Amino acid sequence: MVTDALWSPAVIFGPYWRHVQDAWEQRDHPNMRIVFYEELKADTMTHLQRLNDFTGADLTQSQLDAVERHTSFSSMKGRGEPMKDGLFTNFFRKGTSGGWKSHFTPELEQEMDEWIEKHTTNNGMNFKVE
Numbered sequence: 001m002v003t004d005a006l007w008s009p010a011v012i013f014g015p016y017w018r019h020v021q022d023a024w025e026q027r028d029h030p031n032m033r034i035v036f037y038e039e040l041k042a043d044t045m046t047h048l049q050r051l052n053d054f055t056g057a058d059l060t061q062s063q064l065d066a067v068e069r070h071t072s073f074s075s076m077k078g079r080g081e082p083m084k085d086g087l088f089t090n091f092f093r094k095g096t097s098g099g100w101k102s103h104f105t106p107e108l109e110q111e112m113d114e115w116i117e118k119h120t121t122n123n124g125m126n127f128k129v130e
Helices: 016-025 037-042 044-055 061-070 073-079 106-120
Strands: none
Touching: 016 106, 037 044, 044 061
């Protein structure tokens, strides 16, 4: 059975869904900007421009292009920047969504789908997993 305790990623100070819910409830706050990895990956420059506007950084297009290059998966993986205390030894994997498919049985996928639905149905969260 999938439980919060078993399937919580490395959220140091609390269960995963409570952590996500707290942020989601603030999504309309003027100082909050939620960006989903799958959406960022699909259209990086659009999201960089939105973040530029949101933060008021006023970066030029040339600077945004540099940020896009520097924060690309291949660039970050190539730099091999370790995380603090080696917490994530293999932090950079493939840089794609949906890698879980090669590890989940159909039964586990169904169980995860139910677990996600249980925690997102009544709050308007719509997670893209691919």
